[in-house]
Amino acid sequence: MRVIADFHIHGRYSVATSKSMEIPEIARCARVKGLSLVGTGDFTHPKWLQHLHSTLREVEEMGLYVYEPLPSVYFMLTTEVETVFEHEGRVRRVHHVVLAPSFEVIEQINERLSRFGSLSKDGRPTLSMPASELVEELVQVSSDVEVFPAHVFTPWRSVLGAFGGFDSVEECYQDMSHKIHAIETGLSADPPMIWRLSRLDRFTLLSNSDSHSPQPHRIGREANVFELRKLCYREIIEAIRARDNSRLKMTIEVYPDYGKYHFDGHRSCKLPSGEPVVLSPREAMELGERCPVCGKKLTKGVMHRVEELADRPQGHRPEGSIPYVHMLPLAEVVAAATGSSPFSKAVSETCQRLISSFGSEFAVLLDAPVEEISRVSGSRVAEAVRRVRSGEVVVTPGFDGVYGKIVIFEEGG
């Protein structure tokens, strides 16, 4: 059976998260999106944990949970934590995603982690401990717990990030590196970028939305497509650990240029043209990595960081790698086709018509024949979906916290 999973989201107690981010709404949006499995996020937070207890029911022997009114969407107990520690004279902040099989296991995890920082301040707690110690604590609770570094190339708070990161996964996790089987690509990077680093060949690449709001626009915008004989926690963990491309069939990726940290730049520094400072890695290097407006250090994007660490040219594909598709949220595609805002009423009505015709957003984006989309919503939306599928899309790169802009049709096209 096909299982589309998004392991990394945040609940309402995380900073900058929508207050409607609660289980019933997450389940509803996951179903609209076409996700069959979604992470709960934030299981370390006491109030969120209470909410999970009161809304979710364990499915017998699966290690997964459901919200009863919508039993077609499964939940996995997940969280994200930040570790902060000093290494070789610099403070390092790294985010990690944790997957767990049961409430009993997470009670023990929370008890251990609460010794390293407050779990109630933020849905994503900050823990004063080295990454290797985090992994050690987690595997001591249960060998079923899985942990992997989050959005590995974002400039801040990531294992390979330009500011406060490391040059390799091993440098970060030290003697516990062998327990790390996967890395999360993050929105601003995609598998072909990561394939340029031979030091990452052994890791399973996972893609998650890191969503802070429940709209189908955000949730599941990146996801993992499994083909499983049986849906259960253990099958999924085994597929991830084995980097098994017969079970983990592909990842769904936004165009990496769309991500908020693809290029270098300064969002609040304006050129004489009125445009903010956005630079490709090469342009930034020519300027000594300094902003041409304020002269300060640029926020180094993911592409630049990949360029620094890469030991291969573009185009290399490691053996056994997991396939991927580039995709964009349906509202973005319809908005680009119709020239309206993705949040407008007209766009939302078109999306709803498509979703009720084909079953879910992923069914529209991945599977529906173009002619049938055309019958439901007109030829321009159908053509937009076709172009997104075939990569005929231009995206002006995101930078310094600003999303990239999607161009599916050239002016007047």
Ligand SMILES: [Zn+2]
């Ligand atoms: Zn994070």
Ligand SMILES: [Zn+2]
């Ligand atoms: Zn996150």
Ligand SMILES: [Zn+2]
């Ligand atoms: Zn500047």
